[in-house]
Amino acid sequence: MITRSEALELLKNEAINESTIKHSLAVEAAMIAYAKKYDEDEVYWGLVGLLHDIDFDKYPEEHPKKAPEILSEYDVDENFINAIVSHGDNTGVIRDSKIRKTLYAVDQMASFILAIALMRPTKLEGLAVKSVKKKMKDKAFAKAVNREQLVEGYEALDVELAEHVSVIVSGLVQAEEKLSVDGMSLLS
Secondary structure, eight states, X not given: OOOHHHHHHHHHHHOOSHHHHHHHHHHHHHHHHHHHHHTOOHHHHHHHHHHXXXXXXXXXXXXXXXXXXXXXXXXXXXXXXXXXXXXXXXXXXXXXXXXXXXHHHHHHHHHHHHHHHHTSTTTTTTOOHXXXXXXXXXXXXXXXXXXXXXXXXXXHTTOOHHHHHHHHHHHHHHHHHHHHHTTOOSOO
């Protein structure tokens, strides 16, 4: 299996925009948090999150259909690749497993929560679900985020919005602590 350091290096080589790297780190954090919740393999789920947008910057029109080609020379299995491909709409890969549903559910929500945190003086600390609900209703905030997809994602996981936000925020807080040791941040 590809290591995290190899995956991070691959992401840095493929991503053109720093925002793609930060988004991928946020999705990794959310996937790890959900893996803990579901008692799944945290490393595996985290790597799926970290590499889910591996083709986004270079092949935006084909994303995520180019991911298998990029990942073909790395030690990842078919389930790993299909989980990544499944988060895109119209790929033909059905979201019929917990990991696929989770990736879809956290993809946009993790970055949406970070966008809210960046506007707050206390960042992620004390970020409540009511703040997320309010911003979800504010169509001018983070316009590119599809609100229907946010709802569809957590409903497919059969969790309430409050629980979904709590799991993701918890993962982001833990990731931020680890990243700060390496001189990195999701919030800068």
